[in-house]
Amino acid sequence: MRSAAERRLAVAIALACACGNLSNEDVAYLEAIPQRGALRLSVPAGASGQPACAIGPADVWTSARTTGDAINAGLDGILAMVETIRGFPPSTRAPDQRTWGPWPDQSHPGVQARVVIARELDAQGVPWRWIYTFAARRPPGDWLPILEGEFFGAQARDGVGRLVIHFENSRALGIANPKDPTFPGRLYYDLTGDPRTISLDLTDNPLGFGLVGFDYFWAGYNDGHGRFDYALPPDANGCRAEVTTWFTAAGNGKGALHIHCPLVVDGYSNICWDQSSCLTYVDDPFAVIAACNGVKPCKLGNAASCPALP
Numbered sequence: 001m002r003s004a005a006e007r008r009l010a011v012a013i014a015l016a017c018a019c020g021n022l023s024n025e026d027v028a029y030l031e032a033i034p035q036r037g038a039l040r041l042s043v044p045a046g047a048s049g050q051p052a053c054a055i056g057p058a059d060v061w062t063s064a065r066t067t068g069d070a071i072n073a074g075l076d077g078i079l080a081m082v083e084t085i086r087g088f089p090p091s092t093r094a095p096d097q098r099t100w101g102p103w104p105d106q107s108h109p110g111v112q113a114r115v116v117i118a119r120e121l122d123a124q125g126v127p128w129r130w131i132y133t134f135a136a137r138r139p140p141g142d143w144l145p146i147l148e149g150e151f152f153g154a155q156a157r158d159g160v161g162r163l164v165i166h167f168e169n170s171r172a173l174g175i176a177n178p179k180d181p182t183f184p185g186r187l188y189y190d191l192t193g194d195p196r197t198i199s200l201d202l203t204d205n206p207l208g209f210g211l212v213g214f215d216y217f218w219a220g221y222n223d224g225h226g227r228f229d230y231a232l233p234p235d236a237n238g239c240r241a242e243v244t245t246w247f248t249a250a251g252n253g254k255g256a257l258h259i260h261c262p263l264v265v266d267g268y269s270n271i272c273w274d275q276s277s278c279l280t281y282v283d284d285p286f287a288v289i290a291a292c293n294g295v296k297p298c299k300l301g302n303a304a305s306c307p308a309l310p
Helices: 004-016 024-030 059-083 167-173
Strands: 092-094 097-104 112-121 127-137 144-152 160-165 185-190 196-201 215-220 226-232 240-247 253-260 266-273 279-284 298-301
Touching: 024 112, 059 127, 059 144, 059 215, 059 226, 059 240, 059 253, 059 266, 127 167, 144 167
Parallel strands: none
Antiparallel strands: 092 097, 097 112, 112 127, 127 144, 144 160, 160 185, 185 196, 196 215, 215 226, 226 240, 240 253, 253 266, 266 279, 279 298
């Protein structure tokens, strides 16, 4: 269901766009833009309910889910900006380009927006690359790109592409959300095979989407298992963990934590957990895992409990 803001935007686009129906070629242009839900990091929830864990809860794995949810919410919000043009004919058509707008941004008085999608053809006249830009401005100012992307393939839900989200321009125009990053974010995706991969580069954006600056990476396989790389905020001692997790479709898995502490510590800790998100194995020389209670080095559980994953 559309929000009130999206409904207002749809009305504005309808008034700005041409009358008539979408042609087959118009639809092909629109298929180059990823839809909300197409770029989602799927992290299994595991068993329902939280039992008493013998060693302790796998808080690192729980953080993977909350991190994935934050990224998904951020991406959905970004794609919502351009998805509203679906169903509306373009304002202007050129041989290899379509333009929607400009239209007034109903949520931000004084701001205009437009979407331009262009294509490139190969030697046989077949489209092979699509380039799109969602831009905004406060007249008489120039257009500033808010979202730029390119896509290779027939439709974004099973192709290869990249996005650059210009958060700095959103802030300059006064249309950014409070938790948005302050510098450009870059997204790369490949949905052509097994695994499907998504990379969100926020290395220049500490606390973007409420996340620490990091190059987040997700890979999802057809059988339900996957990989998720993410980072955790520094703890009370200033130690930061960069985490690589592998998980099964059922939700059990294992993780390697690269620990960075001020001036002294730089090394790895390893954990495994079951479907109930309970730790089954800990090898933590630095005792950063809460279950270690500060005792160094820390070894708990049985390594044989770890799933057979890379």
